[in-house]
Amino acid sequence: MTNTTAAQRVSVIGLGAMGTALAKALLAGGHEVTVWNRTPARAEALVADGAKVAASSAEAMAAADLVILCVLDDAAVREHIEPAAARLRGRTVVNLTTTTPEQARSLGVWAETEGIELVDGGIMAVPEMIGGPGAFVLYSGAAVAFERYRSVLELFGRAEFVGNDPGAAAMYDVSILGGMYAMFAAFAQGGAMVRTTGGSAAQLAALMAPFLQAMATLLAAQAPGIDTPAEFVQVQSDEFTAAAIDLIDTAAVESGNPTELYGVLRRALTGL
Numbered sequence: 269m270t271n272t273t274a275a276q277r278v279s280v281i282g283l284g285a286m287g288t289a290l291a292k293a294l295l296a297g298g299h300e301v302t303v304w305n306r307t308p309a310r311a312e313a314l315v316a317d318g319a320k321v322a323a324s325s326a327e328a329m330a331a332a333d334l335v336i337l338c339v340l341d342d343a344a345v346r347e348h349i350e351p352a353a354a355r356l357r358g359r360t361v362v363n364l365t366t367t368t369p370e371q372a373r374s375l376g377v378w379a380e381t382e383g384i385e386l387v388d389g390g391i392m393a394v395p396e397m398i399g400g401p402g403a404f405v406l407y408s409g410a411a412v413a414f415e416r417y418r419s420v421l422e423l424f425g426r427a428e429f430v431g432n433d434p435g436a437a438a439m440y441d442v443s444i445l446g447g448m449y450a451m452f453a454a455f456a457q458g459g460a461m462v463r464t465t466g467g468s469a470a471q472l473a474a475l476m477a478p479f480l481q482a483m484a485t486l487l488a489a490q491a492p493g494i495d496t497p498a499e500f501v502q503v504q505s506d507e508f509t510a511a512a513i514d515l516i517d518t519a520a521v522e523s524g525n526p527t528e529l530y531g532v533l534r535r536a537l538t539g540l
């Protein structure tokens with residue numbers, strides 16, 4: 269087994285905003301980092317930080333035991349990884365490119381066939397947060413490979429392994445982002461509504477943020493309703509929740525604002 273306390277040979281393929289942040293974190297962590305980017309200037313910019321620049325993605329993949337991909341999408345991953353299959357055999361690939369769960373699963377099947385250990389990842393941070401206390405990254409797939417390189421991956425932020433299914437990290441990723449977008453949509457709608465009273469979205473933000481933080485602590489108590497519904501005793505009835513959402517819907521109508529959001533929430537939360 270590789271000794272992860274020692275400097276590792278790591279390659280980073282893709283040096284956009286995120287890939288550059290990942291490569292810098294690895295260099296700051298003392299690892300031997302080889303980089304490649306389709307537009308070479310972005311790779312050259314990392315030489316001063318100690319990175320070696322590969323002439324091709326295939327060369328970068330051959331230069332390391334741990335290969336990290338962070339390109340635009342699944343198509344770009346496939347474009348570079350498939351022709352390099354023979355060079356990657358026996359190595360670990362961590363794909364931090366955002367993909368759908370099904371794309372991650374399909375890549376996992378391909379990797380297994382080729383004798384490559386695939387760990388798929390979902391980055392829950394913006395590039396500026398990489399290596400900082402608020403960043404975390406979801407991982408799934410080859411558990412043994414993840415554990416082998418855990419200390420390297422922890423340079424990016426907290427490392428959370430969420431399952432052996434290679435699609436799991438992407439599924440948790442999109443689910444968390446779904447929660448974020450639902451919150452932003454409700455804030456946008458609420459901001460427009462309070463402005464009809466002479467209020468402001470800024471004041472709403474100040475009042476809404478601590479309330480939502482308190483509500484977020486209740487998510488864990490809701491989980492059994494989804495995980496083990498047969499045993500779950502619901503505190504608030506669907507009728508109560510539907511009536512509460514109808515009241516918000518009426519306030520939207522009265523203030524001349526759209527109501528689609530509340531219809532969707534009502535159906536999703538109560539099925540009524």
Ligand SMILES: NC(=O)c1ccc[n+]([C@@H]2O[C@H](COP(=O)([O-])OP(=O)(O)OC[C@H]3O[C@@H](n4cnc5c(N)ncnc54)[C@H](OP(=O)(O)O)[C@@H]3O)[C@@H](O)[C@H]2O)c1
Nearest residue numbers: 282283284285286287306307339340344365366391394395
């Ligand atoms: N930025 C974030 O906040 C964030 C957060 C979580 C996850 N992510 C994910 O991280 C990945 C990279 O994001 P980013 O922010 O670094 O994006 P970005 O700044 O737009 O960079 C995209 C990268 O993909 C490369 N690329 C695109 N098509 C390619 C191809 N066909 N072959 C080789 N390279 C190709 C680009 O190369 P060129 O330089 O040559 O164009 C560039 O290095 C995405 O999947 C994104 O969803 C980003």
